[in-house]
Amino acid sequence: MQVEMTVNGQSMSADVEPRTLLVHYIRDDLGLTGTNVGCDTSSCGACTIHINGESAKSCTMLAAQARGTDVTTIEGMADNGTLHPMQQAFMECHGLQCGYCTPGMVMAATSLLKENPNPTEAEVREGLEGNLCRCTGYHNIVKSVLSAAGNSTNGGSQ
Amino acid sequence: MIPAPVDYVEAESADAAIAALTQHGDEAKLLAGGHSLIPLMKFRLATPTVLVDIGRLGDLSYINDGGDHIAIGALTTHRALETSALLQADAPIMAHVASQVGDPSVRHRGTLGGSLAHGDPASDLPAALLASGGSVVAKGPNGERVIPASELFTGFLETALAADELMTEVRIPKATGAGWSYQKFNRRAQDWAIVGAAAVASGNGDGTRVALVNMGPTPMLSSAVGSALSGGASAADAAALAAEGTSPPEDLNGDAEYRSHLARVLVKRALDEAGS
Numbered sequence: 001m002q003v004e005m006t007v008n009g010q011s012m013s014a015d016v017e018p019r020t021l022l023v024h025y026i027r028d029d030l031g032l033t034g035t036n037v038g039c040d041t042s043s044c045g046a047c048t049i050h051i052n053g054e055s056a057k058s059c060t061m062l063a064a065q066a067r068g069t070d071v072t073t074i075e076g077m078a079d080n081g082t083l084h085p086m087q088q089a090f091m092e093c094h095g096l097q098c099g100y101c102t103p104g105m106v107m108a109a110t111s112l113l114k115e116n117p118n119p120t121e122a123e124v125r126e127g128l129e130g131n132l133c134r135c136t137g138y139h140n141i142v143k144s145v146l147s148a149a150g151n152s153t154n155g156g157s158q
Numbered sequence: 159m160i161p162a163p164v165d166y167v168e169a170e171s172a173d174a175a176i177a178a179l180t181q182h183g184d185e186a187k188l189l190a191g192g193h194s195l196i197p198l199m200k201f202r203l204a205t206p207t208v209l210v211d212i213g214r215l216g217d218l219s220y221i222n223d224g225g226d227h228i229a230i231g232a233l234t235t236h237r238a239l240e241t242s243a244l245l246q247a248d249a250p251i252m253a254h255v256a257s258q259v260g261d262p263s264v265r266h267r268g269t270l271g272g273s274l275a276h277g278d279p280a281s282d283l284p285a286a287l288l289a290s291g292g293s294v295v296a297k298g299p300n301g302e303r304v305i306p307a308s309e310l311f312t313g314f315l316e317t318a319l320a321a322d323e324l325m326t327e328v329r330i331p332k333a334t335g336a337g338w339s340y341q342k343f344n345r346r347a348q349d350w351a352i353v354g355a356a357a358v359a360s361g362n363g364d365g366t367r368v369a370l371v372n373m374g375p376t377p378m379l380s381s382a383v384g385s386a387l388s389g390g391a392s393a394a395d396a397a398a399l400a401a402e403g404t405s406p407p408e409d410l411n412g413d414a415e416y417r418s419h420l421a422r423v424l425v426k427r428a429l430d431e432a433g434s
Binding site for chain 2: 001014017018019021024040041042043045051054056057060061062064065066067070075107108111112115127129131
């Protein structure tokens, strides 16, 4: 079947099997391998992307379900080589170690700040409950998100 | 994990979805958010031959004041339930329980109708529907019918919905100002409830309804607790009956005896919080 959607601002069209998962379409058909597959059971969040600006787990969606939507992956976050403020905050606060969960963390965190621009530390931890990191113990990830919130609102706590 | 090969039909309307279901029989499955169905398909526990995608039927996503009840379109996402001022005021347990489902990314995609039609005994929203005394509207080739929550869940992952019926609306009686509670016991964030208890103290003299999560093959009302409360029992005495009439599952999280204990403890907490 033919599926059209916008990915990182570009119109894309591909002939896929109906059973194709969105994450496989993104990685294998579009070659955008920044979106990772972790648990493959919608628990870990490594595959988190945005559908129309809201975070979603692309391992638990069919490509067909995204037809006509506006999809953003981690590759679409930087603007002409300038990191997105959330990416910059992860870099400055050392919010990653092995980096496997990082694309999903960045996508979930930006979606969180869109809904709650000035979250408390507890709200950040709750908001990222669907994204697992096996390296950092979350401390620096939470710090990164709070830092990004501070940068964008001038009111976030560090 | 990759689902088995399947055909895909996108329904342009509720009637088109029903026509597709009628044509394909029980080999077809409705696809809404997909957050219950796609995992089953990836594990090959479900192998429908046709998916009827209703996910883009925007006219089935709404939260409206229906007078004595709140009318919720079946395709309303958990996120929309969680943030609805109308629900927070008039059926607060629905907004709260929606916020306890999965995680934010799951709640952006998962739908109320999908969760209820899946009928998982371990999921949260069926208990909220039962405790609220709600109902669902099912539309089929011969028109609409209303199914009370108490008659919706018929077996493990089975509901009273016929193979050619589509759930279109969920109705929650208003419980403005009434006491309520949802006690979800799990060990990690975003896990399913090991056991859960929902209680809503009805404002109209119907007494308090208590529903249990993961205490049998279906989401269930606790009739033993309800009867005891109607008969004037204290919260403590009623909660002591919480495991009566249940058949709790056994798994790595706990055996039947442990779950029975949890049910009694959680129902007591729920009744206390709901002010029953």
